[in-house]
Amino acid sequence: MSEKRFDFQDLEEIHFADELTAAKHFSGSEPLFLSTLTEAELWQALEQAHIIEELKARGYHPLKLKTEFLTERDHRFYILFGDEKILHMRLRLSYFKLHRHPMMPATKMLFIDWLQSRHVLAQARERALFPGQDVPGLGIFNRIDHFLRNLVVTTRAYGGFNIPEYFHDALLFHRAFRFYDPAREAFFRALLRDLREFGAREISRALSDGRVRDKHGAVMEWHGAEMLIFTHKPYAEIIFDNRYHRAVEKAMHALKFTLAKA
16 A cells, blocks of 8 residues: 655654664564554553543443554554444654754654544434534543553654644643644634633634634634654653743734634
8 A cells, every 4th residue: 555645734754764674563473553562462552541441331342453554654443343433543653854843853753643532322413513523522532642642652752743633633632732833832722712611612613614713803714733742851841942832922912813603
């Protein structure tokens, strides 16, 4: 299968042929997830993050784990309940240059390309769904966050990142992740500051519907950008330093948003 093209804004993937050649992709005849975990070890990692326990508590049993290896770098897994995919992650382990920090070396990072949880046993009215959902989410992001942090460490990466498709996706990740671009971080925080009373679902819907305006009356749109987390503390201190936080605060002062009713 050919490599998928990714639309990164401030990161650039670097291909190291020698790294791929030296990587351990198989354990005997079994392919390793992200060149690190057997399927049994991946299941154990999900158990250690209490994801399996939470799923069973919501009525999902028995469960089945399915892995797919799209390329040497690009892997995904599903947790299945019958024929339903209730948890789906597509992950990519690679080296990336951080364009806002050109003096830093290419950094091994885990890219969370796709993350979806589906509570197919839940009954919900369409109005209660977030944009992009066909059924409610599972409500286990704190467990998923724990799993992803552990996976970064297990794969010996320095950190991870995602590109949130919707405002509410960014809100979930923002517990631990920050936008790499301080202007994008300021935009997100200003939305929270000015529109918090409406709730995450309505803000996300309003952005999709063109009902969020800035102080000049211009329609605001949501555009995803890289959100980063570093388990390697020295990198976190370099990327999210005092200059970054000052830039975020300055940009926020210039922003003001309102939301029009549907």
